[in-house]
Structures are given as C-alpha cells and as structure tokens.
Amino acid sequence: MKICKFGGSSVSSAEQIKKILNIVNQDLDRNIIIVSAPGKRNDKDTKVTDLLIQIYQAVMAGRDYSSQLEAVIERFEEIAEELNLRYSIKHQIRAELTHIIASLRDRPLYLLDALKSCGENFNAQLIAQFNVEQGVPTRYLSPLDIGLMVTDQPGNAMILPDSYETIRERLSSYHEKIIVPGFFGYSEAKEIITFSRGGSDLTGAIISRAMNAELYENFTDVSGIYSASPMIIRQPKKIDELTYDEMRELSYAGFKVFHDEAVAPLIHTGIPVVIKNTNDPAAPGTRIVSAHASTGVVGVSCDTGFTSINMKKYLMNREIGFTRKLLTILEEMQLSYDHMPSGIDNISIVLRSHQLTGKLTALISRIQQELSVDEIDVEEDLAILMIVGEGMKTAVGTANKATAALSRQQVNLKMINQGSSEISMMFGLDANQAETAVKAVYEAFFH
C-alpha cells in the first residue's frame, strides 16, 4: 500500500487535479490520498490557506470580510467549473465559512484554525466528487471520520498516539479510493486544530504509520530534494537519498519542501518516503529512508526569524541549578528553544522570534530578577545555517572547510554549535547574510 500526499502546488487548478487523479487512478496501490488546499498557480498567486487567513484578519479587525470570502469562493468555483462538476459548491462553501465565523468569532485561536482547515477540507470534497463523476469509486473522509485526534494546541497540533489504531481500523474498512484533507485534526473536544504551516506532510506521515504503508509518496512541484534551496542556488544538485535524521535537520532550517515534524511519526517504522514531482511522476525523486551508508555532507539549509538571548554571569558554571532555573522560566512562559550554546560564564538561548511576540520584556525581566545575571542582551534577526550529513561523524575538516568558505565572504559568525549526533553543524549569523552564506558553503561542498 502506498500513501500519497499532494501539496498545494499539485492541487492548485483543475489541470493539476486531473494530473494527480491520473497518477492515483492508474495504480491499485494508491488508494489513500491526502490533499492540501489549492496552492499558487504562479509566483504572483496567493495560496488558499493565506486567503482564509485574510478572512480571519478582517474579522478580528472588525472590518467587512466579504471580499476576502468571495476570493476563496471564486478560487474553488473556478476549479469546479473547469472540472465541469455537476453541482456548484459555492453555496456550501459560503454557508460553511459564514457558520464558522458566527460560531467561533469570540474564540480567535479556534476561529483561525477552523478557517485555515477549510482550504484542505473543501478541496478534498471537490476532488472526491470529481473522481466519482469520472466513474471511479471514491470517498471523502474527514480527519474526524478516520479518528485523527490531536492535542488542543491551535496552529501547532500534535497527534494523539491512540489515534494510530483507530485510523488503521477505520481506513481498512473501505475499498474505494479515499481522499482525506491534510493539515488538521480534531481535539478530544471535537474542535478543529491545525498542524503548523505545511502540515499536510504530517497528515501523510501519520496515515502512513497507521496503515504501515510500504511507501509514503509526497508529491510536489520539484523532482526531489536539492542540496540547497533552488530559490538561492541555480540548478542545485539533487539528492538521491537522505536519512530521516538528515531530512529532519535540513527541513528544520529552511527546506520547506518537507515539513520538519513529518519525519517523527515514521522514525520507528522504517517506512520510506519519496519526494516526487506531480508534473513528472516518472522521475525517481528523492528517497528518505531510516538509514544508509554515510555519504559526507548532503545539504546546506538556512532559515531566518531567530532571536538569541545572551546571558553572562561570573562563576555561572559553579552555580548548581542555574540552567534548570532558566529552563523553568522558559517552560512557565511556554517558550520552546532550538539551541543553547554556552561557555563557562555565559549561555545563549536561540529560539524562533515569533514566539517572543508580547513576551520578550517579561522574559528578560524574569531572567534578571530570578537569575541575577551580570549582563544580558538580545540579538534579533538571526539566521541559522545548517550543514548536514551522516558522513560528518567520521569526516575530518568539515568545520574548517565551512568556516573558511564563510570567512572568504566576510560572513560574521555569531555562534557555532554541533549536537551530539554529529550529523549537523549549526552556524548563527545575521539574517542579511543568509543568502551569501548558503552560496559560500554550497560552493565549498558541492562544486
């Protein structure tokens, strides 16, 4: 059994939807399909998920949201008309969106998630309906129908482990093609809760694990994963195979082609993933597997939007419990951090800047009052560059090669960190040097 996930670029228009159904209908092993909301049809277009977020923003600002609502309806109506669907879905969409706004207006976090989920939800129903009209037995199932239950963390859901058995039982009872909307699940209180952005990849991974699939096929608009972002490097080298760990490290720091949390459900299953191109399904793509012979550095990624909080206290290393107190403050303020490089009298916390909105002043104040640090400063607009490869464990000179390349381009390194796994190396730098840094490192390792 193969589980197929089709991202927004693959379901952005009637033409693309016909392509994905051609891929699905010609293979008896492709019976469970996860779809995203319609993505961009061209560089200037807007993803439907972003159109839905615009409705939310208008509602919360007390503005008239009818133009934003009509923009969503028009996107789906255009697809429905081009597919010659027998009945219009625009009335259903208008009624559903209006109902969501009326019932959740006073609960902003749940309103946003319910609106965001509509892109996937309407698209899955539309695609299932079209396939039925093509004469292919097909059924739309919502995450609630299959028991995909998640934590009550709007915009940041995590699967509830008991869901896997329920999903397997329920999906196994169907024998037609099944279309499931990605990106969201239901809390135990039956509220719609979305994963973080790009989360349809996670839905695919969860269902792959539940069904113990032979293969998780993740279809997008490129023929695999490249060693660096094609938005920065022209015609970058394609990677034939990656391990789960390598993918996790690369997608954490910018490889948005596969969600950085989508590997987690698969870790103990050994289920392979293949990233393929909807527009060239015969191309081999990139396989993501549990283990393979190490092949040196496989990729370089870089993401912006980080903040570093740097603290200095003399004899910090002598103060038993200092770090615990610091982490307790983060926990109580519901802040997760990504890196914590330290020296004997200094420590830095690196975290995603969006978490600090409305919290930074309180955080600094608590650190000063409860930890009595000698100095504290905040560095915003940081980028994190990751060099990744299982082969780094045994390679000598990787750090030297990377720092030499970066210094040749006058990239000022704010921090360097290597985790105990040794399959990646992290460099902190100013966000405005991110592109220069990626080009320098790519040149050093892949040319």
Ligand SMILES: Nc1ncnc2c1ncn2[C@@H]1O[C@H](COP(=O)(O)OP(=O)(O)O)[C@@H](O)[C@H]1O
């Ligand atoms: N290292 C990489 N390898 C391949 N694609 C990448 C990489 N980094 C960024 N991308 C971008 O990710 C895009 C695919 O992700 P996304 O836009 O989310 O597609 P989808 O709509 O199919 O989910 C590609 O078009 C490419 O521009």
Ligand SMILES: N[C@@H](CC(=O)OP(=O)(O)O)C(=O)O
């Ligand atoms: N549509 C959602 C979920 C998603 O995964 O989309 P895509 O498969 O196009 O990355 C988003 O834009 O975040």
